[in-house]
Amino acid sequence: MNASDFLNMYVWVTAAIVLAFVVVGLIIYHYFSAKSYKKMVAEVEHDAVTTLDEVEKDYAQKKEEHRKKVKEDYEQKVAAVKEYVKDMEKISxxxxxxxxxxxxxxxxxxxxxxxxxxxxxxxxxxxxxxxxxxxxxxxxxxxxxxxxxxxxxxxxxxxxxxxxxxxxxxxxxxxxxxxxxxxxxxxxxxxxxxxxxxxxxxxxxxxxxxxxxxxxxxxxxxxxxxxxxxxxxxxxxxxxxxxxxxxxxxxxxxxxxxxxxxxxxxxxxxxxxxxxxxxxxxxxxxxxxxxxxxxxxxxxxxxxxxxxxxxxxxxxx
Structure with missing residues (x-):
């Protein structure tokens, strides 16, 4: 093998090694990118679920507060009528x-x-x-x-x-x-x-x-x-x-x-x-x-x- 053939083989081997490193690097990059993307999606989904839960809880709380207010208002009216009726009953x-x-x-x-x-x-x-x-x-x-x-x-x-x-x-x-x-x-x-x-x-x-x-x-x-x-x-x-x-x-x-x-x-x-x-x-x-x-x-x-x-x-x- 003369010097020219040795040099050509050296160049091809070096190129193959570099290409291998590039491919491995791309694979590692895409792996970590996909992992990061999945993590980001999971965080977004978690935040969305948490926000929805908070909205539902807030709605349920407001509904319960409204129900209690309606109940209290009506009970006050009933109590007033009952008191009036009792007074009327005494003289009627x-x-x-x-x-x-x-x-x-x-x-x-x-x-x-x-x-x-x-x-x-x-x-x-x-x-x-x-x-x-x-x-x-x-x-x-x-x-x-x-x-x-x-x-x-x-x-x-x-x-x-x-x-x-x-x-x-x-x-x-x-x-x-x-x-x-x-x-x-x-x-x-x-x-x-x-x-x-x-x-x-x-x-x-x-x-x-x-x-x-x-x-x-x-x-x-x-x-x-x-x-x-x-x-x-x-x-x-x-x-x-x-x-x-x-x-x-x-x-x-x-x-x-x-x-x-x-x-x-x-x-x-x-x-x-x-x-x-x-x-x-x-x-x-x-x-x-x-x-x-x-x-x-x-x-x-x-x-x-x-x-x-x-x-x-x-x-x-």
Whole structure:
């Protein structure tokens, strides 16, 4: 091998070694670059997950704070209403309310003594204040009677004199001109309740006045109870009753089939006994217990009525 061949071989070997080092260097460079890239991606993904978790936690915290605020605001309103109701309740136990409760409770006691019913067959709930779905804050129900034949909502009116219940101009016929001032519209079938009392009038005269519809309270109560029953998936059979405690006579001119109207305790007692005896068993004994729990739990004067605030707050979120 001459010097020229040796030199050529030396150059090729050197070039091969340099090329090998370059390839190895590129491989090492790409390896560490890929590793660095993966680390960077992992860090970005971790930061993204952390940020998302923080956003979700922040949203959950704000949602919980909003729910608590709604709940607290509603509970404050409920507390204010309950306090108002308690104050009103102290002065609203009228003689007529006591009279209707006495009539029904004595009827129940008598039926129990005679062995005709069990105590659980007639449940009495006096002065129940229920949250109203309408403009009013609550509806006062003077007496609710729970029986298997239905739910009986009794309201009372303490009026002196003859009561012309459901009077209208077309029913007054020839003397309708006497009542013209009591009717605001041209509808001659519009019904009003008028009270004629000669005891408060001057001698040889008769004082007649128009009063607020006595049926309004029990009809509002019926609507409120219907809503409660629907919410609690209970069958609805609510019968509203108006009882006049001290009137000399009630003449019922109304064509409305609700409410039932009574002015004598014997007739009211006969009606309730008839419902007990002949009424279709609409509710079971288990239903009556649930009805009692639902109405008592919804009573605005009941300390447990706060569950409505929780449900309301939950609905708002």
């Amino acid at each position: 136990r009228t003689a007529s309310e006591m009279a209707i409760y006495t009539i029904v409770s004595e009827l129940k006691d008598g039926l129990i003594r005679e062995g005709r019913i069990q105590p659980s067959d007639m449940i009495l709930l006096p002065n129940v204040y229920l949250p109203s779905p309408g403009d009013k804050k609550f509806v006062k129900n003077e007496l609710i009677v729970l029986m298997k034949s239905g739910i009986y909502l009794l309201g009372t009116n303490d009026l002196q004199g003859k009561v012309l219940y459901g009077m209208s101009q077309d029913k007054a016929k020839e003397v309708s001109f006497l009542f013209d001032d009591f009717f605001s519209s041209d509808d001659n079938k519009e019904e009003k309740t008028l009270v004629a009392d000669n005891q408060q009038a001057e001698q040889h005269s008769l004082k007649v006045k128009s009063i607020e519809n006595p049926a309004s309270q029990v009809l509002d109560g019926m609507e409120t109870i219907d809503n409660l029953l629907e919410t609690n998936e209970l069958d609805r059979r609510v019968l509203p009753i108006v009882y006049f405690t001290h009137s000399n006579q009630v003449i019922n001119y109304s064509k409305a089939y609700k409410p039932y109207v009574f002015d004598q305790k014997e007739k009211l007692a006969k009606f309730l006994v008839g419902q007990l005896k002949d009424g279709y068993p609409f509710y079971t004994e288990k239903d009556l217990k649930k009805l009692k729990e639902v109405l008592e739990h919804a009573d605005m004067t009941n300390g447990d009525a706060g569950h409505f605030s929780q449900e309301f707050a939950a609905e708002q979120t």
